[in-house]
Amino acid sequence: MSYATAALATYVNMLATLDHIVTKAEAHEKGEALLQARLAEDMFPLATQIRFICNMPGEALARLTGLDFTSSDTDPSTFAEAHERIAGARALVAASDPATWPAAGDPVEFTLPNGMTFAMQAHEYCRDWAMPQFYFHITAAYAILRAEGLPLGKADFVGYMFKYMKQPNPA
Template identity: 50%
Template structure:
């Protein structure tokens, strides 16, 4: 499996998942107010979770390609704006050619704002850091919407599996 298949392709399909969840959320009685929902007082609200999901693939690009990326600093205030953030990142990912990515064994140095530094291969970076962070915020966004009463289930979180279905329920 190529680094593109392990990273860019995964980010891309899961961005579609979040966009579809937010489309469903637009019909929820709370509407845009859902963006303020939190699972716990010390956690970020849905708007921040969405911003992180939209930013994380781009934040990986300077490490995985020669592209630069500037993270969004502001949360969306409407579900439409949140979907636009996701669409912008999806468009960026669609423009990446698999040949742009570094080799799986290339060294990545990850410097965190708290002074910690990690050195790993590009494949380890994707597997151990980038994708787990991405999924954490995607799953948290799903959980926030579900907690708010949005009628969603596992099929809404994993629609990418439908292309592999060979037999339906029943």
């Protein structure tokens, strides 16, 4: 399996996870106030985590495939808007063809807003930057919702695994 195929599958799975936990958050008694919840004062709130998560596949595709993508700089203000952004990110991922991704060893260089520049190979960018950043923010979103009292568990985070579950053997 190519690094591109693996990355796209990860985006598919985890964007579905995000959509699922946002749906659970919608039903919670705290409602859309959850969008402003945060784990610590110096951390971003749930709405910003959602924005970052939804931007990240497009940012990676722009760096790797030349996709014309502009990251959103505003947070979703409602759960409906969060779902729309998730759907948009899922559509970008679904439209990406692994054959259009660069060879694993091709160079990728990028500069962060703080001026730090990184140079690495395409597969390293995916493995060492794009995926860890993506997982960091989706894990933060999950943790915020858990801290706010949502009944979430591992099955909510890796629900896509149930398609692989074998039925127990009859006794």
